[in-house]
Amino acid sequence: MKVVYNWLKDFVDVAASPQELASRLALSGTNIGGVENGAHGAVIEAEVSSNRPDCLGHHGIAREAAAIYKLPLKHVSPKPVEGQAKAGDAVKVEIQSPELCGRFTARVMRNVKIQPSPKWLKDRLEASGVASISNVVDVSNYVMLELGHPLHTFDYDKVRDHKIVVRRAKPGEKMRTLDGIERQLDSNICMISDGDGSRAVGIGGIMGGGETEISFSTKNVLIECAWFEPVAIRRAARFLKLHTEASTRFGRGADPEMAEIASRRAAELILQLAGGELLAGVVDIYPGKRAAKTMRVTRAEILRVMGAEVPDKEVEASLGALGFAPVRIDQNRGAEGSLLAAWECTQPSWRADVEREIDLIEEIARIYGLHKFPPRLPAARQGAARLPHYEAETRLRERLIGLGYREILTIPHVAEERDALFRPEGITPARLSNPLSEEANVLRSTGTVTMAAALEWNLNHGQRNARLFEIGRHYRLNGSESFETRVLTIGATGEAREKGLYDSARDFSLADLKGDLDSIGELCGGFRWADGGAEWLHAARRGAVRLNTIISSEARNLSSLGVAGQLARRVAERLKLRQDVFLAELEIDAFYDTVRIAKNPRRYEPLPRFPSVERDFSVLLADGTKFSDVTKTIQSLGIGEIHSIEATDLFRGKSVPAGKYSLLVRVTFQSREATLTEAQINDFSGRIVGALGKQLGAQLRAQ
Amino acid sequence: MLSPFKATGTDAMSSSDNKPERTLADLGVTQPDQVVSLFAEVRARFDSQASRPLDHPSWEILRQSWLGRKSGALTLITENWLKAASPDLKRSVGQELNKLKAHLETTLDERKLDAQSLADHSVSIRERVDLSLPGVIRPIGSHHLIRQVFQEIEDIFFSIGFSVVEGPEIETPYYNFEALNIPEFHPVRDDMDTFYLDLPKGAKTPLLLRTHTSPMQIRTMEKQKPPVRVIVPGKVYRRDNPDATHSFAFHQIEGLAVDTDITFCDFTGTIEYFVKQFFGPSVKTRFRPSYFPFTEPSVEFDVSCPFCGGTGTASGGGTCSKCKGAAWIELFGAGMVDPAVYGFVNYDAKKTSGFAFGIGIDRLAMLKYGIDDIQVFFQNDVRFLRQFP
Structure with a gap:
């Protein structure tokens, strides 16, 4: 979301420079990609996290800035001049799938003049990275960037029977969207259709269709400003592999109350830029209207989670500025800093993400400042273990x-x-x-x-x-x-x-x-x-x-x-x-x-006190006889003084007849009781040579 | 025969001067005080010979001429002066002889060390080892750099009471997403493009390659009641096209600490401790509010750029290439465990609190060691491996 600094100032009178504002926003939860100074002033690139759809418009970012700097936020209450004829007589709206579309508002404007937008509008769109098309289309984009709520404008005369039907897609239904691609739909997708409902003119909350598009010959305009169920929108966008500015906002959860305000704001701007007449009133089908949730936050819980105090006035200022209207409800409500302090808060329609006490605590902490909670190392309560291996x-x-x-x-x-x-x-x-x-x-x-x-x-x-x-x-x-x-x-x-x-x-x-x-x-x-x-x-x-x-x-x-x-x-x-x-x-x-x-079972073996003796045996063995045969044969003699049997040389060819190989075997003798005598060694050697000859057919070579 | 009293070099003297070859009577010594001065004369002669610079051969000549068994001066003195001494002189000759012997031996031992060092200095150039030539290098292997970083981080957390656990890389959606408060169609799933396994028809649950080490938070808490303090090193996978900063396999260390009384302050304190151990005590830290479905409050954790000292300017002027002039480097995401997660592991969210973090190892290693392409970690070129012994 590109935040145009001067646009932001329409809603909050920040004195901070764009750089400073960006860094304060970053430290209170709006990730900042960078600040650029362009032809139309500074633009802050805000990387809004997916739980904060309210910050996908300048007004929402302005609310954050107002909370940070403790400044008043200018409210949006457009008052366009309405004509005599009633919108309700000019357009009908039917919602057949209220589980997908919670609100649908329609306003009608007659005799508008479609023309290029004025410079100030083009500049702001350009700074936001949006191409200018025509005054009416630009207004819908402008209002979306300003208030965070997507709108759609139809050529009123191309809407059959001047009737809108909101319904699920039919089995096998296809539709060509504004980008010219024909899309296969499924029944979880919310369709905007006209007349008897047989013709789809838009995919609800995602993209409109070509048939009812605004063109330079458009005279009369139908302004749609609706609210779609976020999960359904996300599912549909993923199914269609179609992610748009609208689907992002509705998919994350737009503000249902904003739908009618944004529509009024659009009408106000169209009147200003394209003239014509606004029909009186609005067709507003609102099956998804919900009562505002209330929730509590207590000082005890703030302490339990955050580990440090937040003064009463900071709790109230942060929650108040963000729209939660905190009210002290505990017995001690006169007492500043009471440990029993509790506040009842009302969920604003634009903050569906905040519904629990922990959510309120996060709001307080991020506006109060995370750096004000002093770091400390917790005491270890138990020993640490490495992986078993x-x-x-x-x-x-x-x-x-x-x-x-x-x-x-x-x-x-x-x-x-x-x-x-x-x-x-x-x-x-x-x-x-x-x-x-x-x-x-x-x-x-x-x-x-x-x-x-x-x-x-x-x-x-x-x-x-x-x-x-x-x-x-x-x-x-x-x-x-x-x-x-x-x-x-x-x-x-x-x-x-x-x-x-x-x-x-x-x-x-x-x-x-x-x-x-x-x-x-x-x-x-x-x-x-x-x-x-x-x-x-x-x-x-x-x-x-x-x-x-x-x-x-x-x-x-x-x-x-x-x-x-x-x-x-x-x-x-x-x-x-x-x-x-x-x-x-x-x-x-x-x-x-x-x-x-x-x-673990390894035990020390005392070092021998008597010298060891080595004897080498050079033997001719048939190919295929293994060294392990040699060691087994020697071991089978059961001579306890044999300490090791090693192969120290091996060769074939030259003086060695074909089919045989020569192996030099080194046997080390070691006694734990006494120094071995020449006679003992000779006896062992004789037995070894005998066994190798008898069992393996080994011939002793001349040493 | 060598004799200190025979003509050698500049000390030439006539053989008639070789007093030890003559007896005391012959020398006209009859009184003990004459004995003392005679020995003093001999000692002075030795000292003058021993004070010259000596290499090893000349030291050996000196030693032979004085202490040689057959005809060394001491032997001669013993024979000609002591044994042949009149009974009234024997005692003083014996005493003087012992003193002289002790002096000779001590001095010769000292001079031998001097001669040795002189020898060390004076070997010929041809004999001298060229130390610029390599020694015999036995081939030694090396730890992979990623493994080294893992070890360093594990050691830091182990030292403050974190146990090490491991878990499967092939996971179920339940552990990788749902139990971490990321239901299906949650927008966060779009940021974690996931590999799925191709399973036979009728498989009960899909299997995927974990996109983070966080599933082990759930597996650990399922098995264990608080207090929990673990870190989880391991491989993770995201379906990103590979480039210099993306690999579809990379490494993380997850951390989780849960107890009855862990607060945000404990969390930031732990993270700060880690970072100061890892990057050095002078780095500054900051926590920015962020969003993850399984932590609340969630933060992104930054350190002051350790390469430019948090100024954003490189030491030679110009923009610091590591932090791109931002003075801060984003290290990893973390936060207090969201109470919703406790619901999945049957912990009492009202009495339990804790924190979790997930550190990307590859990025940290790239940052710390100036590596500009993540792919080198996985190519395993020995020229790369050799650089980090």
Whole structure:
């Protein structure tokens, strides 16, 4: 709403500069977009909130200014000269849908002269951003901007039978509005029709039609000034996707009492600008007339909500200036500042938004000044709690960052076909019914789909090396129920170690991903790896990640956390990823639970007092024999002194026959009782070599 | 053999002067006072040698020549003077020898440190590390900037008694709108363009992506009686076309404090505390009346522009680019919980009061770190991520 400073002065005699006025308005609840000095003086851009339709006109803003500066507000009481003939004989109005249209007033003017508007009117409209058309049309816009109430003018002679019928739209009814668009209607929409009601001449409170439009040949004018039910108007405007100055005002709740005053004001201006004769009286059908509501506000409640006193005279001045006519009604009404003070207030017709005590308190507070309530910090009454998984998540995040991963955040909206690349079978994604585009029509059903996109972005922007993680959610449907699951997603591509002064470059590999995940797994007592994984992962370089059963609780034992591996070439090519990409996705709630569970039973293990001894075994193994077969075989010997079994070298080719590989196994022995003797070590080694040979066919290579 | 008394450098003297190699009798020392002056002479010689600038090798030579086990001066003195001393001189020689030994050791220890620092200063340029070369950098990751801002804000509110809770991003219209006093066709719904899920026919209730974190006000109060003091970090969604200042997904922190005695003053005090922690103690604050269906009174909260000190003028002159010359920056909306909301959670509105706020994190981060395009948060370019370690 553009507020023309000089226009405002028609109603309130403010001395403040436009800038100062704007800032005072802002601090009392009228949001200000800016102040501009144009050709017609200062214009304040007021961003009126949706609960304040009364401020969508200069008179309403003037009331605010009058309340702020404690100045009198000039009332609007137009007194146009009326002729002998009666309006009631010239026009008939019937409201068939009073639930949609609460009031309809009609005035008739004869022999007007349609011509361009005078300069002062054009200037004010121009300052308000409204184009001037002709004197009569301009008047209806002018009155709307002045009093906040929309009007509509008809060419009286084009209204069939000089009769208006207000009704619901009929099934299948269509109508061409002033903007030339034919609109499909529905039965909740209020129509203005003429004659027998069969022809629609306007959509009530939203836009008129072309047939009865004012033109330069118009002689006689019918002024409509009505009141429409706000919810119905909002529903209709949304249904029609047609938002107009009128629908905004009626939709937020216009002042039903203003309808007749605005009509009179329009007649006054038309007489002044277009001449002619105003028929006597008004046709005023007012089925929606309501008695004014009364409500109370008490000092006790002001104190309870606001936490500080407001003096009696400030309560009365603010409410009085805004039209609530406060009257003290308590026993102590002689006493200034009484804690028992209570005021009875009457709701003005333009403030349907104020109907409760709290609403009155807000009115008092905003005019009195919010800065007058002293800030203080309330005492805490109870301890504060972090999220249950706060510690686990913090440690996870720290560890990932230590491992070189950067945290990312992604938007879960993705293209359905992309989502499908990563979606496990049998999962229903959460599709949007009103996506912004087909590129963003489902919520991701896995974390990996957006992680892959983040890697893609980096590769496409020359960033070859990226190690990323995201702690977020994935979204799935089961029937009409939605499920959001917290997931950790990891993505890596490029070099694990970049070439530098001291190191050579090394590409990121599955072993890096596995090692990093196991470093995380340490927090929850370890991960177990199993064959398997997802279809979108490389068949030879993927695995399933599980919680270590020993640590996990009964509820989650053997719980599968997720998958990890190298992205299958088939998918990488679809995404145009031209280098190896590694991805992992873990459902993280089970992990968090287990981090908590694993933490408490941990106990200190005394450090060994005796030295440990290492022995290396270089063995030839058949392809397909796993390292876990080796460790199981060695462990099956039940040698309690074995502290660890590690693989320290692995190679194929050269002196190694085809179908075999060479593995260097390092076994560390440690006794808690004594220093191990050479004889003991030799005995253990012999048994190990024997078992590996017997059970796995392993041959010991020359050391 | 090294000897402090042999010809070395400028202290050249004849070997006949090397007194420790001779016995006391040979030197004609027969009286204790002669012993004392003889030792004084030896000590003076040591002091003069030790007072020269020493690097490590020359310190080692000095030490060997005096304390060397085989032929150091002290060994010679022990052999030639003490052991061979007449019984009446033995006592004074012993005393003097102990004093000399202590002096030598203390002085040599001190001079060793000096020699070390001299050595540190005088290593050759070739050996010296070029500190302008990088060290071995182990790749370290980073927190996302939004996460950092979340953490900072959570910590501030946690410190004044706010618990942290989370809630679903897929919500029902009841929690996102109705229970927050936003009935269908309320004009405010027009400002929050909403994504809806495509559900199978026969679904009981529509599902939507929450347009704010406020549904957790309702969910929290449903579960818990007052006192309530929570903050809710999370993602929210509005169906806006993306541009430099709009993203259809962004982040908020909701706050809610409800008790029997919370007033507007407690509300403004809490918000002021937060802002001074976040932007620094010198920012000024102001509350402007506003409108939200679920708070009353409602406010918009502004801070004096922390970048131009609330002057509207940039430090180099001209208009401050952050506040566009307004001197104030609008931060977020808030207010006292509207009593209508208590009706939805079975709180007694007559005995309950509280406040709520919703802070847009992305905007705050953009403001604080000078980011001019919200999209960079979601592109996750490593060059961006690297900038906020």
